[in-house]
Amino acid sequence: METLPDLERLSVAEKDALIGxxxxxxxxxxxxxxxxxxxxxxxxxxxxKPPSSDGLNxxxxxxxxxxxxxxxxxxxxxTGHTLQRVARPDRIETHAPARQCDACQLPLSAAVxxxxxxxxxxxxxxxxxxxxxxxxxxxTCGKVHRGTFPAGVSAPVHYGPDSKAAVVLxxxxxxxxxxxxxxxxxxxxxxxxxxxxxxxxxADAQVLLAPTVxxxxxxxxxxxxxHADETGMRVAGKLHWMHVLVTPLLTWLGAHPNxxxxxxxxxxxxxxxxxxxxxxxxxxxxxxxxKHGLCHSHHRRELIYVCExxxxxxxxxxxxxxxxxxxEVATAGAPLPAExxxxxxxxxxxxxxxxxxxxxxxxxxxxxxxxxxxxxxNLIDRLRLYADDVWRFMTxxxxxxxxxxxxxxxxxxxxxxxxxxxxxxxxxLETFCTIRSYLATLHKQGTNLYLALTLTFQGSPxxxxxx
Numbered sequence: 001m002e003t004l005p006d007l008e009r010l011s012v013a014e015k016d017a018l019i020g021x022x023x024x025x026x027x028x029x030x031x032x033x034x035x036x037x038x039x040x041x042x043x044x045x046x047x048x049k050p051p052s053s054d055g056l057n058x059x060x061x062x063x064x065x066x067x068x069x070x071x072x073x074x075x076x077x078x079t080g081h082t083l084q085r086v087a088r089p090d091r092i093e094t095h096a097p098a099r100q101c102d103a104c105q106l107p108l109s110a111a112v113x114x115x116x117x118x119x120x121x122x123x124x125x126x127x128x129x130x131x132x133x134x135x136x137x138x139x140t141c142g143k144v145h146r147g148t149f150p151a152g153v154s155a156p157v158h159y160g161p162d163s164k165a166a167v168v169l170x171x172x173x174x175x176x177x178x179x180x181x182x183x184x185x186x187x188x189x190x191x192x193x194x195x196x197x198x199x200x201x202x203a204d205a206q207v208l209l210a211p212t213v214x215x216x217x218x219x220x221x222x223x224x225x226x227h228a229d230e231t232g233m234r235v236a237g238k239l240h241w242m243h244v245l246v247t248p249l250l251t252w253l254g255a256h257p258n259x260x261x262x263x264x265x266x267x268x269x270x271x272x273x274x275x276x277x278x279x280x281x282x283x284x285x286x287x288x289x290x291k292h293g294l295c296h297s298h299h300r301r302e303l304i305y306v307c308e309x310x311x312x313x314x315x316x317x318x319x320x321x322x323x324x325x326x327x328e329v330a331t332a333g334a335p336l337p338a339e340x341x342x343x344x345x346x347x348x349x350x351x352x353x354x355x356x357x358x359x360x361x362x363x364x365x366x367x368x369x370x371x372x373x374x375x376x377x378n379l380i381d382r383l384r385l386y387a388d389d390v391w392r393f394m395t396x397x398x399x400x401x402x403x404x405x406x407x408x409x410x411x412x413x414x415x416x417x418x419x420x421x422x423x424x425x426x427x428x429l430e431t432f433c434t435i436r437s438y439l440a441t442l443h444k445q446g447t448n449l450y451l452a453l454t455l456t457f458q459g460s461p462x463x464x465x466x467x
Contacts, residue, residue: 042305085118127163127191151459161457163191164201168453171198172435173443175416199428206431208456209438212463216250216441217269219466223247225293225398227278228270228285229406230259231414234422235429242433244409245269249465251409251440253433255426260284276396278403281382281389293392295403296322299383306376314354315376318383321347325394326401335395344394348387355380409440438464 007015074080096111132153137145152161167185170176176184178195186192220226230243233255241259245252256263261284264270270277276291280298300319307315325344329336336344359377383390393399413436423429441464442452452462 083120089118125189127189130160159193159197159201161454163189164204164457165450165453167193167198167201168205168435169439169450171202172432173439173449175412175419177420202431202435205453205456206434208459208461209434212461213252213434213437216437216464216466217245217252220245220247220250220252221269221272221274223250223273224275225278225400226273226275227403227406227409229279229403229410231410233413233417233429235426236424237422240426240429242410242413242429243267244406245273246405246409248405249441249445249467251437251444253409253413253437253440255429255433257426261287264288276392276399278400278406280403281386291392291396292386292389293396293399294386294389296326297402297404297407299390302379306379310376312355312358312376314351314358317354318348318351321351325391329394329401335397341391341394344391345387348391352380352384412436412440
């Protein structure tokens with residue numbers, strides 16, 4: 001630890017140098033403390049940290065919706081969903097009073113129905129065992145004629161398509177772990193299953209659905225607008241990456257050990273995509289040869305940090321500008337006219353100039369590489385460099401304001417990892433991606449997933465709409 005020199009022996013010039021050195025250290029220490037405080041203040045609302053990292057001190061979400069633009073609750077024209085009476089109930093129970101009057105003891109007249117109430121419930125659930133018997137007939141000429149088992153009945157004892165559909169639905173749509181899926185099948189249907197049985201059903205589904213999912217990937221290559229995202233997934237304790245490419249109709253998921261270009265080349269989807277790709281601005285995504293649109297949910301989180309943690313008002317002005325443009329585009333239902341585009345670009349440039357003034361740039365350090373600069377300046381430089389991508393939602397038809405579709409596609413797989421703790425093998429993650437791609441797509445298209453999986457195990461998987 002350094003000790004303070006004897007000040008009485010120092011000259012005025014030496015004291016001035018000492019004061020300058022101490023002041024520089026104070027400035028550097030203050031900047032370090034501010035940076036550490038900023039790191040501690042990061043959460044899912046003002047950075048890209050996941051909500052699961054917020055702990056108990058969760059930030060209050062703030063909606064982009066303009067206050068008062070819509071009343072709370074169901075909106076006008078919304079039909080609602082509730083139980084409705086049926087004309088022909090499956091069973092009727094009558095509840096008649098005593099057959100004589102409790103006052104005068106005379107017999108009562110014939111009973112009439114005065115009020116009805118209907119109870120919707122499940123029938124008793126139990127597995128149904130079907131035995132297939134092959135018969136043999138003998139002709140008088142001596143030839144023996146033997147029947148054949150139907151397709152799919154290939155072993156002395158095995159599970160049918162409905163039971164396989166149930167376990168795949170529970171593991172890949174409702175995200176239950178293997179053991180709990182087997183236990184639930186036993187509790188509900190009297191048909192407990194081992195982990196190996198559940199895994200075998202998943203493997204069968206993957207083989208049957210792979211051609212459909214491959215066709216979905218080919219259709220996504222030709223989509224005019226698509227969303228891309230990626231998230232880390234644990235495989236045998238190591239980090240792998242799950243990549244998604246989605247549209248309002250289709251969801252495709254793929255797994256790879258690499259997060260960037262190697263994965264893109266292996267999949268062959270993003271490298272062949274020629275439409276407008278909506279993403280969060282990650283560098284490998286920017287390198288793809290297509291148009292780009294940036295997610296403003298990510299920008300909004302970064303700007304909230306600059307506004308609230310760094311105290312720079314220009315960031316709030318930029319949030320308000322982007323939200324105003326979003327609502328104007330939504331109201332118009334089409335790209336804005338040239339004069340409105342020019343208006344927003346001018347206001348955008350003015351706000352970024354104000355941000356420049358609030359963040360003086362450090363002089364070149366003389367070292368190799370870029371001079372280190374703060375979070376706010378890095379954000380300003382990106383917003384200025386990729387201004388066309390920032391405003392793509394305002395100029396091109398069909399381009400959304402956020403990458404919410406991409407983020408929604410990775411949300412349930414993250415639930416799967418949180419519940420189950422990851423995957424044992426890379427093949428298990430690939431199987432999950434194939435089946436999840438199919439189920440997420442059909443779910444968006446309003447298809448009954450259980451019936452679709454049952455048909456899949458019968459050899460005829462329903463095909464999704466591709467356009």
